[in-house]
Amino acid sequence: MSRVARSLKRMMAIFHARNLEYLRDRASFGWNLVFPVLIVFALALVFSGPQKSIFTVTVTTHANQLELAQFPGIDIQIAEREKALERLSRQQTDLVIEASEKEINYWINQNSAAGAILEKLLRSTETRTLSRGQTDGAAIRYIDWVIPGILGMNVMYSALWGVGYVVVRYRQSGYLRRLKATPLTKFEFLIAQVISRLLVTVVASCIVFAGTHLLLDYKMVGSPGLLLLIALLGGLSMITVGLAIACRTESKEFADGLLNSITFPMLLLSGVWFSLDGSPAWVQGVAQILPLTHILQAARAVMLDNAGLLDISLNLAVLVGFSVVGMLLSTRLFKW
Amino acid sequence: MPEVILEVSNLKKSYDNVVAVDGLDFKIKKGQCFGLLGPNGAGKTTTLAMLEGIEIPSEGEIRYKGNFLPRNYQELIGIQFQATALQDFLTPFDNLKLFSNFYDHPSPMGELILKFRLDDFLHRDTRRLSGGQRQRLLLALALVHNPEIVFLDEPTTGLDPRSRRDLWDIVKELKAEGRTLILTTHYMEEAEILCDELLILSVGRTLLEGTPDQLVRNANVDNLDALFLSLTGEDLVKTQEVIT
Structure with missing residues (x-):
């Protein structure tokens, strides 16, 4: 067996084990699907009526x-x-x-x-x-505008916590030390975590999107393939950021704090719930350095304005940049 | 004369300003069960971690059959850690499959299941295993790639007497198969029954070394328990001064 084949075999083993762990953890699995659907339905109930007559x-x-x-x-x-x-x-x-x-x-x-x-x-x-x-152009209701925000927020939470928190838990429990004593390399372990979580994040997003789109009438005029690409690159960027946070952290409580300190600014400044159009220029500048901003800008452009690949290429390039930097940092700094 | 499989020279390990291991020299022969004993904080686990290739020594060296540790050293050794967490929601079967896939030539799973009597709880979540069942699984995972050297870090701590004896039987089988075993334990009876050679450590240094019989005879005590109590009691520092 070649070196690459052996490496792939080890990666697939840890990838499969992580998937099993996730799928058997019914509470987490269910919550990842149920929570965003609940939010979408709640918002639809509140905001799907006609606009105010002013x-x-x-x-x-x-x-x-x-x-x-x-x-x-x-x-x-x-x-x-x-x-x-x-x-x-x-x-x-x-x-x-x-x-x-x-x-x-x-x-x-x-x-x-x-x-x-x-x-x-x-x-x-x-x-x-x-x-x-x-x-010309059809009316955009709040529900149409906020759906990409909720999908993006779900990608963020699933990716950051699903990798960042889990890796720290593995380290704190001594499981990583056990893996260190096998031929599994850091890179193989990290890649397996990335692929496993990416699969979960993208599949969960597709299920939430398809399920809510079937039952609710919200705007989606662009290419589903492009939306999938945004979910893939967005998920990847968030996962690698999560790994970079977890690469040396030893305490779950500290990881909790670090992850919160990243998710809160993104929730506020990336335009999940409200537009930042009227906000000061410096706030909009800060928003541009957050990966969630680029996920949401790209998703809204596709869903609401039928944007093409070229139109969202800058957003996608930023997400690729985050992924590359996050992966390099994680591989370099990772401690079992 | 059995071949020396591991040779340790002037082994030292420091963390910041704390010296955990302070210049150990010893040899482990192929096929023997080598016991590392000592009170808490004596440096047993750190020594073991360096022998396992997990920790890098601050000074000194470890040789495998006269040479530096080979690149595939992790394939030659099996480790049962003192407290190993496994992935949540996985069963013994999942874990055996996972760890088998890390190696090029894993042992057949059927053999491991039979040898370590895992069949009764093969598909149970590992979080619901008893202490003895868990230790048997951890030992099976350490043996999944048929290693030449097996490290056992306090394998019977927390087990009831019956489970402890069950595990001793397995360790004796491993010895009979010709594997080299390196064991740490707090139970002197266990060391006396299983080990061919003992190294007793205190504050990172060698206190005594020899076969269990030799150590008991030279100290003029009834058994290892009595010897260990005399060494780890108030006289420990004095004893160490006499020896060094």
Whole structure:
């Protein structure tokens, strides 16, 4: 038997053992599937109804230049043109206005009834020269927007805790010391852990996605294959980060703290529950160094905007970068 | 004259400023059961870990059949650790299969199951095994690749008398097969029955070395228990001073 074949045999053995452990731990296995499904259903119950019946106008200049601003029931927001038009195409706003002293450029979503009403109102109240643009796109409800967040959050928890915490538990119980006394190498052990957890994370995500998508009506216009690729690379990046945390940690309590110190900022800053569009630039900058941000940006682009591989290539490249650095650090620093 | 299988020269191990093993010299012959004895903190487990290739000595060397430890040393030795956790939710069968796959030429699983009498609890979660069943499984895992040298770190600690005797029978069988056994224990009766040669350690140094008979005779006591009590009592430091 060649050296590579022997190495593969040992890796497969530890991979199989880890899978058995996970599948027989019915409580953890069930929770990994049940928890995200419960959250999805709870949010669907709360947020899947129609949007509030208030008109929203987004302006790229100051609001007091508009006659529309005097009407009650119209919420005026300010945003950059590109962002505003993106929101218009998702019907998160009903009208976009770019006004100067002499003329007004405006855009409506041709699928939006609210947009049509606002256009009539605008034309009847403004004396400036009006120039019309239009976009299309179905309405994005909160449930549509938050589903990628929940799927991403599930990938994060499953990957980070499923590897980070488990490896520290193995070390604390002396199991790693027992493995050290066999021909199994560090690299073989780590790769087996990565593949086993990746399989679990991706399969669980697919089950949660397919199950909830069958029962609930939420938006998914992009390629399922691309979404799978995002789950794979996202899961891989999180797993390797988890391994890097666990590579020398000896106490489960300390591992707990370290993992929490990583997951909490990601939950807050990566856009799981709410958009960071209106947040300060430095917050958005910090968010860009978190792997969950890139998982969610890519997943939302695919699910909501039918983005292609090229559109999300930067996000995927960042996830690959996290995976490579995490794996290198883990292999170099790992202690049995 | 049996071949020397392991030879230890000036073996030392320090952790930060603590000296755990302080210059040991001894030889282990092929096919013998070699006992490492000593009170808690004497350096037995550290010495064993260095012999197992798990810890790297701070100084000194260990030779296998006159040469440096070979690259495939882990294939030549089997280890039963003092307290080994196994993966949760796995059965003895799963564990045997897992550990068999780590080696190129594993023993047939059927033979191991029979030899270590694992069949009654072969498919039970290892967390639900009794102390004796667990030790038999750990011994089977140590023997899964048919090793030449077997390390047994306090194999009967915590077992009831019946399970202890069962394990002694297995150890005697292993000896009869010609394997070299290296054993640590707190039970002097066990050392007297199983070991051909003993090394008694204190604070990382050799206190006494010889066959159980020689040690008892030279100390003019009734048995090893009495000898060990005299060494590990208040007179330990004094005894050590006399010897060194």
